[in-house]
Amino acid sequence: MVSCVYVETEIRQHPRTQRILKRLNNTPVVEIRHYGEVFNPRAQNFRLQKSNPALIIARKHKRQVLKTPKSYGIGGYHNYYFSHMLNCIYDCRYCFLQGMYRSAHQLVFINYEDFAAEISRVTAQHDGEPVWFFSGYDCDSLANEPLTRFVEYFVPVFARLDNSWMELRTKSTQIRQLLKLEPCPRVITAFSFTDQHSHRKLEHGVASIKKRIDAMQALVESGWPVGLRLDPIIYHHDYQAAFIQLLEQIFAVIEPTLLHSVSLGAFRLPKNNFKQVHRLFPDEALFAQNLALNNDIISYPLTLEQEMISFCEQQLLQWIPAEIYFPCNWHD
Amino acid sequence: MLVWVVALHCEAKPVIDHYGLKKSASHHAFDVYQKDNMHCIISGIGKTAVAAATAWIAGLNRHQGSIAWINLGTAGSSAHTLGTILSIFKISDSESDRNFYPVPIFDSALEPAHCLTLSQPSTDYQLDQIYDMEASAFFDAATRFSSAELVHCLKIISDTPAQKIGHDKARISELIGQHIVELASFAQSLEELNDQVARLEINQSDWEKILGCAHFTRTQQSRVSKSLRFLFSQQRQTRALIAEVTKLQSAELVIAHLENLCHQQTQTL
Numbered sequence: 001m002v003s004c005v006y007v008e009t010e011i012r013q014h015p016r017t018q019r020i021l022k023r024l025n026n027t028p029v030v031e032i033r034h035y036g037e038v039f040n041p042r043a044q045n046f047r048l049q050k051s052n053p054a055l056i057i058a059r060k061h062k063r064q065v066l067k068t069p070k071s072y073g074i075g076g077y078h079n080y081y082f083s084h085m086l087n088c089i090y091d092c093r094y095c096f097l098q099g100m101y102r103s104a105h106q107l108v109f110i111n112y113e114d115f116a117a118e119i120s121r122v123t124a125q126h127d128g129e130p131v132w133f134f135s136g137y138d139c140d141s142l143a144n145e146p147l148t149r150f151v152e153y154f155v156p157v158f159a160r161l162d163n164s165w166m167e168l169r170t171k172s173t174q175i176r177q178l179l180k181l182e183p184c185p186r187v188i189t190a191f192s193f194t195d196q197h198s199h200r201k202l203e204h205g206v207a208s209i210k211k212r213i214d215a216m217q218a219l220v221e222s223g224w225p226v227g228l229r230l231d232p233i234i235y236h237h238d239y240q241a242a243f244i245q246l247l248e249q250i251f252a253v254i255e256p257t258l259l260h261s262v263s264l265g266a267f268r269l270p271k272n273n274f275k276q277v278h279r280l281f282p283d284e285a286l287f288a289q290n291l292a293l294n295n296d297i298i299s300y301p302l303t304l305e306q307e308m309i310s311f312c313e314q315q316l317l318q319w320i321p322a323e324i325y326f327p328c329n330w331h332d
Numbered sequence: 333m334l335v336w337v338v339a340l341h342c343e344a345k346p347v348i349d350h351y352g353l354k355k356s357a358s359h360h361a362f363d364v365y366q367k368d369n370m371h372c373i374i375s376g377i378g379k380t381a382v383a384a385a386t387a388w389i390a391g392l393n394r395h396q397g398s399i400a401w402i403n404l405g406t407a408g409s410s411a412h413t414l415g416t417i418l419s420i421f422k423i424s425d426s427e428s429d430r431n432f433y434p435v436p437i438f439d440s441a442l443e444p445a446h447c448l449t450l451s452q453p454s455t456d457y458q459l460d461q462i463y464d465m466e467a468s469a470f471f472d473a474a475t476r477f478s479s480a481e482l483v484h485c486l487k488i489i490s491d492t493p494a495q496k497i498g499h500d501k502a503r504i505s506e507l508i509g510q511h512i513v514e515l516a517s518f519a520q521s522l523e524e525l526n527d528q529v530a531r532l533e534i535n536q537s538d539w540e541k542i543l544g545c546a547h548f549t550r551t552q553q554s555r556v557s558k559s560l561r562f563l564f565s566q567q568r569q570t571r572a573l574i575a576e577v578t579k580l581q582s583a584e585l586v587i588a589h590l591e592n593l594c595h596q597q598t599q600t601l
Contacts, residue, residue: 003436004421004444028444030421030433038433043475045482048525052437201601236601282532282558283565285601288594 002106004028004054006038011059016110020057020147027055034058039086039103047280049104050091055147060109064118068134074188074227074261074326076132076165080122084109084150085139090171091204093284094194094232097138099273106139108148116157123164133158136169142189143172151177159184169229171206173215183223188260190227191216193250195242198234202286209246213253225260230316231328232267233308235289235300243312247319256320264316265328266308268299297330333393334400334523336372337386337474339466342501343405344372346509350516361388369523379451379469386473397533400482400526402519403470406490406504407447410457414495417511418445418462419518420485425468426450432471435481438521442514447487455493462487482526486518534560538574545578545586552583559590566597 005024009031011017021029032038035058068079086107088097109115123131135141135154145151151168155178158166165186178189191212194202199209207215219226228250233239267286269277271293278287292301299305309327317325338344344365347353353365353372362385363374371393375385382403393399412418419442423432426448436444448461449468457463467485474483488508490497497503508515534557548556564570580586 003439006433028421028436030444030446032422032433033431037431041433041475041480043478043480043483044435045479045529048437048479048481048528049435052439054436197601234601237599278558282561285562285566285598288559288562289598290595 002027002055003052004030006030006032006035006054006056006105008032008035008058011057011110014110016112016149017057019149020055020108020110023147024055032056035107039101039105039107042102044102045280046098046102046104050098053087054105056105056107058107058109059111060114064109064115065122065133068137071328071330072134072137073132074167074263076130078126078129078131079134080131081134081137082115082119083138084112084115084135084148084154085144087138088140089143090140090206092171092206093202093204093281093286094234094267094269096269096273096277098280099269099276100138106144108144112150112153116154119157119164120161123161126163128163130163130165132165132167134167134169136167136190140170140172141168142170142174142178145172145174145177149177151181155181155184155187158187167227171203171212173207173211175215175219178219178224179222183225185225188225188227189216189219190229190261192229192231193246194230194232194234195239195246197236197238197242202234209249213250217253220254220258226254226258227260228254228262230312231263231265233264233312234267234286235304235308239308240311244315247315251319259320259324261324261326262316262320263326263328264309264312265330266300266305268297268330271296271298274298295331299330333369333371333396333398334402334519334526335389335393336370336519337375337382337389337401337403337466337470338372339375339377339382339405340501340504341374342504343508344374345505346512347372347404347515349509350512359392364389375466378465379449382466383469383473386470387476390474390477395536397530398482398526399478400522401470401474401478401484402522403467403474403485404508404515405464405466405485405487406498406507407462407464407487408455408457408491408498409462409489410493411459412445412462412489412492414489414492414497415507415510416443416489417514418443418447418487418489420445420447420467420487422446423467423471423485424448424461428468430468430472432468432475433480434471434484437481438525440518440521442486442518445487447485455491455496457493462489479529482522482529484518484522486515532561532565534564535570538570541574542577542586546581546583548583548586552587555587556583556590559587559594562594563590563597568593
């Protein structure tokens with residue numbers, strides 16, 4: 001599961017730490033002063049580490065809640081993100097997390113109470129206006145639930161805050177904990193999909209499309225709001241047919257009118273992340289494609305991107321009402 | 333390539349014998365034993381000696397795509413029995429108070445341990461640490477040339493409160509030699525990992541051939557390198573590709589040709 005567990009000495013005796021260590025009881029444990037000693041050194045190879053990452057258990061001392069980048073959101077005006085974990089158990093080649101940190105170790109911050117206090121403080125700042133909190137920016141919100149019990153703690157936090165919304169972003173099928181809880185209309189579980197071809201080539205370790213659709217449907221049936229994230233759209237010779245097939249597969253099971261929100265975006269990476277990830281994976285076809293630099297973002301050349309988005313939007317809007325559609329407008 | 337960095341001849345002997353390494357006649361700063369893609373350097377005792385040896389042999393092999401490292405040596409402990417072999421997961425330097433963390437990337441049956449590197453010998457052992465005189469300086473030096481996943485320390489307990497054999501060379505060789513199968517298995521896993529990195533690099537002579545066919549700016553070199561690394565990884569015939577490219581007469585033509593090949597290759601992802 002993980003090669004080793006690094007634990008900050010300060011939180012070694014914390015009940016959440018103890019519970020995680022108990023669960024991983026045959027894994028070597030190494031005490032550290034601060035997670036940065038292991039997570040931040042320069043001489044690390046993300047690609048090698050990703051093949052067998054360790055788990056780091058730490059405390060996040062400050063900046064638990066941050067504003068999202070400008071174009072990030074699903075219609076809300078006040079958008080924030082918070083990360084109880086850095087890095088993801090999945091290995092999706094297009095993901096910006098590959099170039100984000102030097103380490104591929106999974107870092108979990110266990111001081112949930114501090115996160116919750118900060119979420120409440122930020123919520124109170126906005127005088128009853130809706131505030132969005134995105135939890136799947138630096139990790140998959142649900143994939144590590146058996147270990148982190150993130151959902152178990154944070155869903156009740158949001159259930160108590162009238163004007164706060166939380167998006168759980170996931171490619172996992174770890175919905176067991178959600179199904180045990182009373183559905184909260186302000187907690188949206190958003191499932192990400194790429195077409196079957198891209199999934200097979202680029203999403204290593206991710207559950208099949210079918211299993212994720214089934215998980216989505218199980219949540220719908222239990223009264224949980226769910227979202228659909230068709231992001232990133234990856235170019236390949238057959239992307240149009242593959243996208244149509246993906247929509248048909250999803251909407252054969254999911255009733256479109258029951259979706260909370262749908263977003264769509266083409267493959268894109270910030271320039272510096274792209275440089276890093278390309279250096280790590282020079283053999284990856286995705287990065288050898290015809291790509292262009294635009295506003296410090298590497299993506300497809302503008303005409304190709306517009307053609308792709310326009311085609312996919314047209315197909316998508318045949319299934320869903322326009323009011324729940326939120327394109328990822330990174331050019332704005 | 334794999335480099336063993338070992339303080340004493342008697343500690344290196346089991347490795348030298350197992351792999352049939354031969355002493356190099358051309359190296360004088362340190363004794364170096366080598367064969368094929370493996371080197372074993374005898375550093376001498378202590379942090380300065382091991383850092384110097386590590387940097388020296390890294391410089392000597394600067395054209396290698398990637399180097400993997402093992403610091404093999406003996407250590408003192410009050411919690412382990414004589415002859416126990418340990419893989420070091422954490423190294424602390426007693427002088428600087430710095431910590432280092434070798435990355436346990438592949439599954440190994442070796443027991444993990446925390447090693448405290450001292451500047452002077454001591455027998456004042458704490459239960460939760462083992463003691464040596466090189467690991468911190470070795471790791472600090474080697475990670476300037478390779479990523480931490482490729483830098484490891486393996487220690488065999490030679491001194492305990494009850495038994496001290498630190499000066500008995502034959503006994504030290506025997507203690508290390510009894511673990512040669514585990515050492516070789518660890519080394520093989522590390523070499524396989526290192527090959528994953530080395531495979532992605534462009535061979536130096538191929539690179540020089542390409543750069544020799546036109547004048548390339550730094551940015552152009554970077555674009556050529558990216559395209560070549562991708563194309564070589566796609567099982568393209570290296571020699572044929574180099575022949576194609578070296579016929580072209582300007583940097584722009586080379587880049588256009590290579591990038592076009594990449595784009596063709598990526599239509600199907």
